[in-house]
Amino acid sequence: MFEVFRITLKGIFRDRVFHGILVAAVLLPLVPSVSQLSMRQVTELSITLSLSLISFILLLLSVFLGGTSLWKDIDRRYTFSVLSLPISRTRFLLGRFLGLAAFLLLAALVLGVVACVVVSITAGNYPPDRPVVWGNVFAAIVFDALKYILLVAAAVALSTVSTSFFLPVFGTIATMLVGSASQQVYEYVQSPAGEKLTPLLRQCANALYYVLPNFSAFDLKVNAIYGVPLSGQGTLLTVLYFAVYVAMLLLVATVLFSRREMK
Amino acid sequence: MNAIEIAGLSKTYTGKKWTRVDALKNLSLEVAQGEIFGFLGPNGAGKSTTIKTLLGLIRPSSGSARLMGEDIGTAAARKHVGYLPENPAFYDYLNAEEYLLFVGRSFGMPEGLLGQRCAEVLQRLQLWDARKRPMRSYSKGMVQRVGIAQVLIHDPEVYILDEPMSGLDPVGRALVKEIMTELKQRGKCVFFSTHIVSDVESVCDRVGIITKGELRSVERVEAVLERGVVGYQLTLKDREGSRELYVPREQLTTTVGELAVQGVEITLLEPRRKSLEDFFLEIVTGTAV
Ligand SMILES: Nc1ncnc2c1ncn2[C@@H]1O[C@H](COP(=O)(O)OP(=O)(O)OP(=O)(O)O)[C@@H](O)[C@H]1O
Ligand SMILES: [Mg+2]
Numbered sequence: 353m354f355e356v357f358r359i360t361l362k363g364i365f366r367d368r369v370f371h372g373i374l375v376a377a378v379l380l381p382l383v384p385s386v387s388q389l390s391m392r393q394v395t396e397l398s399i400t401l402s403l404s405l406i407s408f409i410l411l412l413l414s415v416f417l418g419g420t421s422l423w424k425d426i427d428r429r430y431t432f433s434v435l436s437l438p439i440s441r442t443r444f445l446l447g448r449f450l451g452l453a454a455f456l457l458l459a460a461l462v463l464g465v466v467a468c469v470v471v472s473i474t475a476g477n478y479p480p481d482r483p484v485v486w487g488n489v490f491a492a493i494v495f496d497a498l499k500y501i502l503l504v505a506a507a508v509a510l511s512t513v514s515t516s517f518f519l520p521v522f523g524t525i526a527t528m529l530v531g532s533a534s535q536q537v538y539e540y541v542q543s544p545a546g547e548k549l550t551p552l553l554r555q556c557a558n559a560l561y562y563v564l565p566n567f568s569a570f571d572l573k574v575n576a577i578y579g580v581p582l583s584g585q586g587t588l589l590t591v592l593y594f595a596v597y598v599a600m601l602l603l604v605a606t607v608l609f610s611r612r613e614m615k
Numbered sequence: 616m617n618a619i620e621i622a623g624l625s626k627t628y629t630g631k632k633w634t635r636v637d638a639l640k641n642l643s644l645e646v647a648q649g650e651i652f653g654f655l656g657p658n659g660a661g662k663s664t665t666i667k668t669l670l671g672l673i674r675p676s677s678g679s680a681r682l683m684g685e686d687i688g689t690a691a692a693r694k695h696v697g698y699l700p701e702n703p704a705f706y707d708y709l710n711a712e713e714y715l716l717f718v719g720r721s722f723g724m725p726e727g728l729l730g731q732r733c734a735e736v737l738q739r740l741q742l743w744d745a746r747k748r749p750m751r752s753y754s755k756g757m758v759q760r761v762g763i764a765q766v767l768i769h770d771p772e773v774y775i776l777d778e779p780m781s782g783l784d785p786v787g788r789a790l791v792k793e794i795m796t797e798l799k800q801r802g803k804c805v806f807f808s809t810h811i812v813s814d815v816e817s818v819c820d821r822v823g824i825i826t827k828g829e830l831r832s833v834e835r836v837e838a839v840l841e842r843g844v845v846g847y848q849l850t851l852k853d854r855e856g857s858r859e860l861y862v863p864r865e866q867l868t869t870t871v872g873e874l875a876v877q878g879v880e881i882t883l884l885e886p887r888r889k890s891l892e893d894f895f896l897e898i899v900t901g902t903a904v
Pocket of ligand 1: 615628629630636637638656657658659660661662663664665701810
């Protein structure tokens with residue numbers, strides 16, 4: 353498993369897609385100058401911009417690396433040579449996933465450090481009303497990374513059944529959209545306006561709410577930008593949700609992948 | 616214990632719109648340790664299907680098989696095997712050395728031994744100079760050589776090779792044959808598929824001929840060649856000088872007797888045989904050649 357983990361990381365670092373996405377990171381140092389466009393909340397804006405950019409880069413990485421990793425193995429017939437080694441398919445899949453997850457965490461960490469430098473430069477030039485709560489900025493980035501790791505788990509699960517890159521890539525993007533919207537839809541359904549919907553529709557929406565991923569809890573931007581204290585219980589629940597959801601996705605993925613024939 | 620034991624293996628592919636292909640029908644076969652077995656058959660005969668099933672890449676529709684006593688489809692069975700896929704593809708962002716190390720570690724080889732074996736096989740397959748270049752830049756034959764190298768690196772008991780000679784130059788083919796013979800001498804089992812009859816003739820102990828998913832014949836190569844003798848070319852020498860004479864197989868004994876009586880010396884006796892190729896064509900086309 354560790355060997356698969358290792359070559360997964362090696363593969364990502366040598367991947368052209370990764371190099372391409374890396375280019376987006378050069379925008380980060382531009383954040384201070386762009387932030388000056390805001391008259392009053394320069395530091396707040398720099399945090400917002402940095403976090404959004406990091407989130408966007410992580411999204412690209414998880415869709416294009418996570419969504420294509422396993423598909424490429426199958427499409428380019430690497431699976432014949434690799435799955436005939438004495439590595440079980442479960443271990444292979446877990447090695448792949450852990451490699452991708454570790455890479456996302458690493459990328460988030462590196463980008464996070466750059467962002468902190470950028471934000472502290474801005475804060476030095478334009479002292480904010482409230483001091484920046486670095487712990488919250490850090491937490492926001494880590495939870496963002498967790499969100500994308502969950503997304504990669506979904507991408508891997510989709511890859512195990514798909515024969516083209518279409519399902520994993522667009523399925524991952526769809527998962528992202530659904531995951532970001534599910535909380536709002538749920539709240540709408542629960543609201544007085546939602547009362548007008550047919551009961552069947554409301555039940556469906558409720559059922560889907562518990563099945564589909566929900567990314568809203570991973571969003572700690574507000575806490576980072578305005579220094580709102582984090583709720584300990586809330587973050588703990590989010591971590592728990594993450595662990596359970598990822599475990600279920602991987603369980604499904606390993607079952608499907610073990611049954612798959614390499615024709 | 617036989618190295619490879621296949622019992623009643625069948626495989627039916629179900630494609631789109633419920634199309635069904637019976638790629639393999641009730642195949643039973645045993646290959647011993649220390650034996651080179653040639654798996655011969657025309658395109659689409661079911662050779663690769665058999666091999667992929669042995670490696671657990673596809674599931675048999677029915678039947679079972681064991682590798683060194685372990686049921687196929689388990690990591691334990693694959694632990695004994697070096698497998699070369701047909702038209703192999705390896706992670707092209709790695710170089711040959713990195714890939715071989717990856718394979719060796721997957722087999723749990725200790726690092727010291729692995730480094731040493733890695734250098735040996737790279738040199739043996741003439742990949743030493745290219746070992747640090749990503750495999751993306753390799754030619755077809757070089758990739759095939761990596762395929763042979765990754766089969767050898769962990770020194771397994773069983774070698775399952777799907778068209779090992781494909782894409783290799785004559786020197787490479789000779790090298791592969793030499794390697795196979797060496798493995799046999801060290802008591803290893805080599806099972807390889809091919810559609811080139813002469814490859815079988817020169818290295819194999821036994822040959823199995825498969826067409827349309829059915830195993831038609833399993834024979835000792837020597838026996839086929841012996842049985843295939845149709846006559847003899849004699850070179851004779853007497854007072855008038857030397858001359859040649861063709862004698863049909865069944866008349867050899869009487870002819871030799873007569874020649875002895877006449878005081879003619881036989882300087883050379885060469886068998887004239889139907890080749891393995893003829894034998895193969897006979898089975899595949901179903902008619903005598
Ligand atoms: N994935 C698949 N789906 C459907 N049919 C398949 C599939 N793979 C192989 N077949 C069919 O199974 C039969 C045997 O194929 P196989 O690849 O085992 O042949 P082969 O003996 O290896 O041929 P070759 O010498 O060309 O490599 C063929 O009729 C082929 O069309
Ligand atoms: Mg084949």
